Amino acid sequence: MLRTKEEYHERLFSMRNNIYVGGQRVGRDDSRLRPGINVLDVTFDLAQDPRWKGLATAISSVTGEEINRWNHLPQNPYDLLQKQKAIRLAARRVGGCIQRCMGHDAINALAIYTKEIDEAEGTDYHARFISYLRGYQLEDLDGTCCQTDAKGDRLKRPSQQENPDSYVHVVEKKKDGVVVRGIKMSITQAAYADVFFVIPTRALKEEDADYAIAFAVPADEDGIKVVTRPVWLRDKDEPHVAPFCTYGVSDSVIIFDDVFIPWERVFMCGEWQYGRRLALLFANSHRHSYCGCKPALSDVLCGATLLAAEANNVDKVFHVREKLSKYVGTAELAYAAGVAAAVYGKKTSSGVFFPNEIYANVGRRLTGESIYHEYNILTEVAGGISVTLPFAEDFGAPETREELTRFIVRNPYINAEEALKIWKFVENVGASPMTAWYLIAGVHGGGSPVMETIALNSEYDYDERKRLARYLAGIDAEFDDSKLRTLEPSFGDGLVEERKINNKNN
Amino acid sequence: MLRTKEEYHERLFSMRNNIYVGGQRVGRDDSRLRPGINVLDVTFDLAQDPRWKGLATAISSVTGEEINRWNHLPQNPYDLLQKQKAIRLAARRVGGCIQRCMGHDAINALAIYTKEIDEAEGTDYHARFISYLRGYQLEDLDGTCCQTDAKGDRLKRPSQQENPDSYVHVVEKKKDGVVVRGIKMSITQAAYADVFFVIPTRALKEEDADYAIAFAVPADEDGIKVVTRPVWLRDKDEPHVAPFCTYGVSDSVIIFDDVFIPWERVFMCGEWQYGRRLALLFANSHRHSYCGCKPALSDVLCGATLLAAEANNVDKVFHVREKLSKYVGTAELAYAAGVAAAVYGKKTSSGVFFPNEIYANVGRRLTGESIYHEYNILTEVAGGISVTLPFAEDFGAPETREELTRFIVRNPYINAEEALKIWKFVENVGASPMTAWYLIAGVHGGGSPVMETIALNSEYDYDERKRLARYLAGIDAEFDDSKLRTLEPSFGDGLVEERKINNKNN
Amino acid sequence: MLRTKEEYHERLFSMRNNIYVGGQRVGRDDSRLRPGINVLDVTFDLAQDPRWKGLATAISSVTGEEINRWNHLPQNPYDLLQKQKAIRLAARRVGGCIQRCMGHDAINALAIYTKEIDEAEGTDYHARFISYLRGYQLEDLDGTCCQTDAKGDRLKRPSQQENPDSYVHVVEKKKDGVVVRGIKMSITQAAYADVFFVIPTRALKEEDADYAIAFAVPADEDGIKVVTRPVWLRDKDEPHVAPFCTYGVSDSVIIFDDVFIPWERVFMCGEWQYGRRLALLFANSHRHSYCGCKPALSDVLCGATLLAAEANNVDKVFHVREKLSKYVGTAELAYAAGVAAAVYGKKTSSGVFFPNEIYANVGRRLTGESIYHEYNILTEVAGGISVTLPFAEDFGAPETREELTRFIVRNPYINAEEALKIWKFVENVGASPMTAWYLIAGVHGGGSPVMETIALNSEYDYDERKRLARYLAGIDAEFDDSKLRTLEPSFGDGLVEERKINNKNN
Amino acid sequence: MLRTKEEYHERLFSMRNNIYVGGQRVGRDDSRLRPGINVLDVTFDLAQDPRWKGLATAISSVTGEEINRWNHLPQNPYDLLQKQKAIRLAARRVGGCIQRCMGHDAINALAIYTKEIDEAEGTDYHARFISYLRGYQLEDLDGTCCQTDAKGDRLKRPSQQENPDSYVHVVEKKKDGVVVRGIKMSITQAAYADVFFVIPTRALKEEDADYAIAFAVPADEDGIKVVTRPVWLRDKDEPHVAPFCTYGVSDSVIIFDDVFIPWERVFMCGEWQYGRRLALLFANSHRHSYCGCKPALSDVLCGATLLAAEANNVDKVFHVREKLSKYVGTAELAYAAGVAAAVYGKKTSSGVFFPNEIYANVGRRLTGESIYHEYNILTEVAGGISVTLPFAEDFGAPETREELTRFIVRNPYINAEEALKIWKFVENVGASPMTAWYLIAGVHGGGSPVMETIALNSEYDYDERKRLARYLAGIDAEFDDSKLRTLEPSFGDGLVEERKINNKNN
Secondary structure (H helix, E strand, C coil), X not given: CCCCHHHHHHHHHCCCCCEEECCEEECCCCCCCHHHHHHHHHHHHHHHCHHHCCCCEEECCCCCCEEEHHHCCCCCHHHHHHHHHHHHHHHHHHCCCCCCHHHHHHHHHHHHHHHHHHHHHCCCHHHHHHHHHHHHHHCCCCEEEECCECCCCCCCCHHHCCCHHHXXXXXXXXXXXXXXXXXXXXXXXXXXXXXXXXXXXXXXXXHHHHHCEEEEEECCCCCEEEEEEEECCCCCCCCCCCHHHHCCEEEEEEEEEEEEEEHHHXXXXXXXXXXXXXXXXXXXXXXXXXHHHHHHHHHHHHHHHHHHXXXXXXXXXXXXXXHHHHHHHHHHHHHHHHHHHHHCCEECCCCCEECCHHHHXXXXXXXXXXXXXXXXXXXXXXCCHHXXXXXXHHHHCHHHHHHHHHHCCCCCCCCHHHHHHHHHHHHHHHCCHHHHHHHHHHHHCCCCHHHHHHHHHHHCCHHHHHHHHHHHCCCCCCCCCHHHHHCCCCCCHHHHHHHHHHHHHC | CCCCHHHHHHHHHCCCCCEEECCEEECCCCCCCHHHHHHHHHHHHHXXXXXXXXXXXXXXXXXXXXXXXXXXXXXXXXXXXHXXXXXHHHHHHHCCCCCCXXXXXXXXXXXXXXXXXXXXXXXXXXXXXHHHHHHHHHCCCCXXXXXXXXXXXXXXXXXXXXXXXXXXXXXXXXXXXXXXXXXXXXXXXXXXXXXXXXXXXXXXXXXXXXXXXXXXXXXXCCCEEEEEEEECCCCCCCCCCCHHHHCCEEEEEEEEEEEEEEHHHEEEECCHHHHHHHHHHHHHHHHHHHHHHHHHHHHHHHHXXXXXXXXXXXXXXXXXXXXXXXXXXXXXXHHHHHHHHHHCCEECCCCCEECCHHHHHHHHHHHHHHHHXXXXXXXXXXXXXXXXXXXXXXXXXXXXXXXXXXXXXXCCCCCHHHHHHHHHHHHHHHCCHHHHHHHHHHHHCCCCHHHHHHHHHHHCCHHHHHHHHHHHCCCCCCCCCHHHHHCCCCCCHHHHHHHHHHHHHC | CCCCHHHHHHHHHCCCCCEEECCEEECCCCCCCHHHHHHHHHHHHHHHCHHHCCCCEEECCCCCCEEEHHHCCCCCHHHHHHHHHHHHHHHHHHCCCCCCHHHHHHHHHHHHHHHHHHHHHCCCHHHHHHHHXXXXXXXXXXXXXXXXXXXXXCCCCHHHCCCHHHCCEXXXXXXXXXXXXXXXXXXXXXXHCXXXXXXXXXXXXXXXXXHCEEEEEECCCCCEEEEEEEECCCXXXXXXXXXXXXCCEEEEEEEEEEEEEEHHHEEEECCHHHHHHHHHHHHHHHHHHHHHHHHHHHHHHHHHHHHHHHHCCCCCCHHHHHHHHHHHHHHHHHHHHHHHHHHCCEECCCCCEEXXXXXXXXXXXXXXXXXXXXXXXXXXXXXXXXXXXCCHHHHHCCCCHHXXXXXXXXXXXXXXXXXXXXXXXXXXXXXXXXHHHHHHHHHHCCCCHHHHHHHHHHHCCHHHHHHHHHHHXXXXXXXXXXXXXXXXCCCCHHHHHHHHHHHHHC | CXXXXXXXXXXXXXXXXXXXXXXXXXXXXXXCCHHHHHHHHXXXXXXXXXXXXXXXXXXXXXXXXXXXXXXXXXXXXXXXXXXXXXXXXXXXXXXCCCCCHHHHHHHHHHHHHHHHHHHHHCCCHHHHHHHHHHHHHHCCCCEEEECCECCCCCCCCHHHCCCHHHCCXXXXXXXXXXXXXXXXXXXXXXXXXXXXXXXXXXXXXXXXXXXXXXXXXXXXXXXXXXXXXXXXXXXXXXXXXXXXXXCCEXXXXXXXXXXXXXXXXXXXXXXXXXXXXXXXXXXXXXXXXXXXXXHHHHHHHHHHHXXXXXXXXXXXXXXXXXXXXXXXXXXXXXXXXXXXHHHCCEECCCXXXXXXXXXXXXXXXXXXXXXXXXHHHHHHHHCCHHHXXXXXXXXXXXXXXXXXXXXXXXXXXXXXXXXXXXXXXXXXXXXXHHHHHHHHHHHXXXXXXXXXXXXXXHHCCHHHHHHHHHHHCCCCXXXXXXXXXXXXXXXXXHHHHHHHHHHHHC
């Protein structure tokens, strides 16, 4: 099933009112949440669009039916390339974060991990999860991932916290399910998701066993409060509001106050040894998603910078062109890292094809290290006008309209109306509440650069480099370079098959 | 005379209502302007404070009386060092831009340039200006500098513009004065300044002679419209609002619609050859001011980062300390550049002591190149919380208060109330409308890095380095290094004298 | 045919003595050229090694026989991935530049361009070239590419130069061929190549038609002088010299003094419109090669830094690990760019599969921008010892041996002999004549970062980003994002076929 | 007394042969040491030059006589400014490191520390040191500082080392003196210094008391071996060798093999609590010296880059000018840091005026962080020619002379001879053994950036910034900003007096 956005809304607006914004409990149809919902709408619209079949949609490995790409388990490198492309496509349309990758990355992490734990421990989580996923795909639900816990004192482990609710944990095991409580924070998309996938945020020790818990739960389940901070552009609802201003985002603190989860939706319960694996699977899948969305944000910044340069009539100047090319560097290197992660990814025992961690991490890290610099370039080229331009109302008021309208023209080929739209856009992109969100999410979302550094340092084969150096230095007589042979791209007949199917759908 | 802030307000609020904000004409007592006025207040308060006599005040070279430091013409390097220190002091108190340096830098540029043009051309601008300045100092007025013109098409000179009002210019010379029109933009502080000093923004050619105009004018003169965009923090007026939230800033587009200026306040009229000199004098003085204020902003960022680190209980971690030390580098290198500019400055023919341009420019450029990176550090250390934390109201609402209050505690030594204040401050410093202003003003205010690069490339003695290289390479037999001898610090008996006077005042 | 290195040497040493080093004409068996020849040897050895069949070798699209990978025309993305891997493999073995990619990139550029010009102009260059290539592959020759001309005054075009020989050009056309003269410079590998491929270095205008010349010529042809500057490590020939010290490189100025080229080896003669295309084809192919070799250099630097850290007993320190991870970022982002260039490359009309230019350029640019920084990291971690350590002889001399031997031990697990080898290696990698070469070639080889910026700025679809921004800003009602659909990876059945063949060979 | 360089040589060449180079014991007149001695010569020449009296010389605070500036104890900020200037002057002449600041910084550290320990402990080290210094000044000796110990295992303290000689220490106390042994390393200038000042390299604990030892000793004392690694340019001794090629440097491992030091030259012996203070005094004085010499190196690089740009006829191009301005930024910010360190330095109890540590450290750190980047700029502008140009001999050899001579001309205003000198200079500056030394010493000499970060983090008043943030955040009601008042420049009558004397000498 491929829901329309209207069907998505209908279900959403009929949910229990457990969203809190600014001190009040509100419905999911609260106007402050709408800009975020508009973003999700794009993921439904694209799947309805015949032009994007096979990209915004995929053939489910579970049901054999056509489903939304974001609800799909990638089966081969081509699927990962398509995912990257679908994210870049959608992220361009909304001018930034598409939010729905959260659910995608969660189902992939759960599909892989449940298979692995079953194989090792003889549990039956995988069948349970796939059974759940079948319904999720059939109903075309939208889930988000609740990973980051409140954490409390960062020098202490979950079980050592003074406030035990700093991490979500099991408080009671019943015959038919478990009762969980605790707080998750900084959860994007939660206020308008159908479902939450809850997973651990870190490696755990034996004494943290109660914190080894993973499950799926409807977003309006009894006992759940979603305290939401939406971010959007407070522009007046003009008849022709700029598309960029119609999109927003939101993050939530989610309070689980003794919530009951039936066993069929529990995918980890006490297996602390797998906390790190599940946490990393989500993180690494999410970092691969970043290799698709962050290039789109660079596309937006590049376009905004180019518009500003044009409005200032300096778009042909060499050092402006040189600055523009920095966006190309960041966008395409990150995108390339995603491509390499796909090409050199691997088939997991679950059948899910997973991106190569090294490439996913170098790509994500680059974007996190570059984000402030990318906004700096926009500012350098645009000048100070985005924070000193009179308010829009002054451009309309009788006493100031005429002078201001003439004043704003800087390039003979760009009239006042267009110039105003450009500068308003530059302000919205580069000097607005959305800017603050994009700068900070650009550093921390999906793990900040220091997290990728840690991931790289634990995964990269430094020892091979050391052995190479020992050989070249004349310390060791030999250097075994056979590992390089094993770096084989994963293109197989299956892939070609898959593409044929996809192409037929187009 | 040293006015109190109340006296400053009284005069301000009695001015003609020619301020426009958001489509409406408002009085200078409009609440949206108040945060900016609060900043100016600090400059009046400091001068009233006996502890800061000799720093926030100075003995006027014109009247011999004690005046506000910001209305003073520096006479020696010590005066410049005191100016730097006074700016850093005040800028710390308001958490950023002190705004009043605009007037300071304008009167210095005018004092120097008028003397020079008189010497060269036999005009009498200097006496005229000093006469005006005498009254300005006696009344303890606050002026801002109107330099940046609307500019229009940047590929054309003033006289080539389709819209002649893109630059302020003379439209009529009368017996008793001149009539001017045109538009200035991005003028900080204009909405609550007593006086405007209007000067050219660039080098001029003979055909631009009408644009070679400099003058002083009351801010509410007939024909002037000030279209203002204030920036402030929209926090509720709680009983104990954080000091940082009480301060703001504003920039204005200023429309001169056939404004009459009597000759006694005209300081340039047609002498296009001096446009560049006057423009640069203001710019370079202003860049020296930045060497005082930007270190204060780094102080604020450093403190905010440290508070965030403490709230996260990571303030002892080595890589956090390493990041903190980046603020020290930027702040103290820029401050040192200001010190060197003072020590190796020079006495101009007007008696005004002027900072060394090379040092003022390398200092200002460093801050402009570093500003985004400095905010990046705050974000790296603070985490994503400043854009994902629930709104303050949720921390007070009955249904969410209890959980959120426990949730916010991360360090056992920092309670919920303090933690909330810290995270709110981190948000206000790093993810608010003030942030956008500080980021963008940090790049462009006083001239963006590319302007300092151009200034350096026109002033620096590259030829000396080339001759050095030719000598070392064996191309030239000799290298004349005597120029280094002429780099003598300007400490003299006068300086010592001055300090004695200042110290007596302390 | 796959020559052994001995066969390569035999042919080489029997060539005419037209190499000049340090003021003397020498044979190709001169000891100063040997370190460079040792590098080429590795490319022959690898092809002989059964473990590397299908990687160091390929099935020729021309002859259908197994040939050296470096003499192959890639037919699909897998071929490009294999090329990258083969280069990284070989470059690790020699600790840096493998040199032989020069010929590889030249034959690819010529194969593509000749087909295109034939299609457009009705010439028959392609058949001529393929015919030549057939012999080249059959004999397993090693060619280098002579692209960079002496250039003379860089503000003038070839035909405007005072010295017409600043660029290689045709001086006479004969019935059976052409006579060329002029000077090429900075030509790597020339002193021990069998063959030179000569191509233009830049776009040309009609008046430069004589400079539109491309051909192949034996390296010892009459009229050719090769003035060579070898770079190598002047270590004594100890019995167990470190492998790194046995490898070197060389660059040459090549003087063409009226050299006759028969038509069958002439591939461009006067078609000035194609100068830019041919120049860029080589450059872009070469930049893709860099995406394979520069990661290997990062591997070597990473290993050297790790050895130094270990010798200093600081290899577990967090900020050392963080620095190490910088090598991962540069190496794997560049490698990923090469992968994406392969995956999103395109089949040319010649049948040659060519890497995507955007990805090849962002990858190469990253390495050029990072190279000095990468060496900086080695220095930071290793300390000053690589330029202050006593000479090796002092460690052996009776009067100083004992103290120095004890002195050099810093880590109880690394004895004096090993420590000495490590520090000598660190010096050879980071503070030797080879270092200077790698730093400078790292910036300029294959085109410096500014050249990639120019290439990106001419190829990147900035206009698409501008249209995206215009849409988001509300200026245009629509945004056509269909271009993204066309970004399809080039995996096809042919690829799978090819891999099967390759795998069978393994 | 102001020795001539001839007198310096005479004493040097009559010393005991205890220098070891490349496995042999050599005299101080060994030709490989000469380039380093040529550097020291400049410090003697300058002091003889009447033009530089008062700069290269000073009036001794000990003897009242005119002495070499490098042997002087600064008494006021002007002395520190003069020191900076003298170093920049001399460093320009030799194209880099002047080496003699080592002794200067050592005597200052010893003068200050001995006074402080005497005041605290009732010892009489200060009188002892001043008595020694009197003779040192009267004889115009040249000393170097031996600080860096061999260190052995860096995770262990001196007293924990397996090899006790890893740090210099006392092995026996006698009635008339002490016997010391151990190894110092990376000691610049040692091979041609008259005297060694030996001081601790780090903070010490009680069990390290034997390692708390400081003394002065003649460089050829019995028991001392100096194992030296000279660095120089191996250019042929042509009649007109380029000045840059005549200068070099050297570092030594110094073996103290039971060396007897009479009490009158012992300045610390067992007072482990003062180890850190003495070590830091030298380090910080030395970092201030860097604020003079590193700008000179930037001057040389700037000049070399400009020459290369000119030879390439691109010296007017904007992005070349922009790159040049980077040298200005680094050079003048570091120099400014030195100026601020002087202006805000302080008078110690010994009477020595000491630079402000914060400014000295931010200045030195900047240079250490920038050095690789500065060389990168030279490479970017110069191109690859410095490692690919044929050897000088080829430009003279009959068979290649004519073509190469024409080939090298790229700018019609620069003939072949001049062009060759330029490119040779660019190579010597940017791609020679001296380059490696300058790159690595630029990072580590005087303490690497991480050492300055540690120094800043221990000295900077972070707490003040935190209190500022707490006030602005509304946590604390007050902020005590009085500390800023105490930041007073140290200009006094004494300074003016001093300047009069100095000026009279001019």
